[in-house]
Amino acid sequence: PIILAQLRGEGEVIRRVRSTYQGLEKHPNIDLIYHGSEHPPFFPLSKIDHRKILLIYDKDHKPATGVIFGSSVNYHLDSQESIGSAIYLSDSQMLRWLDQYSLTPHYIEATQKRIGDMTVTTRELVKGGNELADGEIVDVIDSAQETVLFSGQWLPDGKTLGALARAARRGVEVSVYSNMPRVSREPVYALFRKKAFRQINRLAQETSNIRLFVPNDPSLFVHLNALIVDMHNSSRARVVTGTDNMTNELAQKLGARETLLTIDDPIMVRKFVSYVEKYLLSISKEYKLNQ
Numbered sequence: 001p002i003i004l005a006q007l008r009g010e011g012e013v014i015r016r017v018r019s020t021y022q023g024l025e026k027h028p029n030i031d032l033i034y035h036g037s038e039h040p041p042f043f044p045l046s047k048i049d050h051r052k053i054l055l056i057y058d059k060d061h062k063p064a065t066g067v068i069f070g071s072s073v074n075y076h077l078d079s080q081e082s083i084g085s086a087i088y089l090s091d092s093q094m095l096r097w098l099d100q101y102s103l104t105p106h107y108i109e110a111t112q113k114r115i116g117d118m119t120v121t122t123r124e125l126v127k128g129g130n131e132l133a134d135g136e137i138v139d140v141i142d143s144a145q146e147t148v149l150f151s152g153q154w155l156p157d158g159k160t161l162g163a164l165a166r167a168a169r170r171g172v173e174v175s176v177y178s179n180m181p182r183v184s185r186e187p188v189y190a191l192f193r194k195k196a197f198r199q200i201n202r203l204a205q206e207t208s209n210i211r212l213f214v215p216n217d218p219s220l221f222v223h224l225n226a227l228i229v230d231m232h233n234s235s236r237a238r239v240v241t242g243t244d245n246m247t248n249e250l251a252q253k254l255g256a257r258e259t260l261l262t263i264d265d266p267i268m269v270r271k272f273v274s275y276v277e278k279y280l281l282s283i284s285k286e287y288k289l290n291q
Contacts, residue, residue: 050256063095117265123258144229155196158248168209204289
């Protein structure tokens with residue numbers, strides 16, 4: 001049977017993914033189609049389709065497997081190895097939603113839908129397109145009672161950092177996993193990271209409940225978008241992941257289409273936590289704040 005696989009999202013991923021999925025391209029029974037938008041040359045994260053959704057169809061052209069990436073795909077920066085993630089989905093209702101959403105026009109209203117033990121939330125380019133995503137991130141952080149883990153190539157800012165600050169002040173242990181504060185890929189990247197780092201450092205002067213962790217090997221680059229609350233409590237643990245960097249001020253200023261996935265299913269949460277412990281926590285060291 002002919003299997004149709006479609007990757008929908010940003011142009012950078014479309015270009016780079018060919019090496020990751022070259023086996024699919026060469027398979028005689030698979031037709032791999034790419035859909036994507038290119039980065040503008042001088043402002044590489046502005047007004048783009050940053051979603052990364054892979055859909056693989058069965059012989060009847062019905063979606064059989066879906067993947068939402070929690071980072072870029074096959075992303076390597078110079079000699080750095082990127083730490084990312086991907087969530088594989090097989091729920092039929094979720095696949096139908098992904099199939100329909102991934103073909104929507106560039107400018108649409110943001111949407112949020114609860115499907116089983118998961119919630120999908122989108123960030124869109126229209127006015128007010130950030131509100132649902134920002135609200136979901138803040139609500140999940142506000143639900144934490146013991147711990148919050150934030151991971152991403154960007155440091156948290158805006159409403160996200162405000163929610164993390166509230167959590168730290170009420171006694172929740174907040175851990176931020178990212179790259180060294182001075183890591184610089186491009187001017188806009190360095191600018192936002194520098195500002196966010198100053199804000200986090202000021203918060204660390206106020207409370208010891210916020211800590212920053214960075215890779216212990218300079219060849220590693222954290223690109224895993226993840227938010228985990230109460231990760232050691234099986235009844236309360238929740239995960240938020242997806243293409244969204246979960247940074248409010250950055251999203252407002254640059255603008256990009258994103259997909260967030262909130263996971264409340266205990267089995268999926270446990271698997272995701274195990275993955276993060278193995279591939280992120282184990283290679284990280286604490287970066288001393290308030291120095």
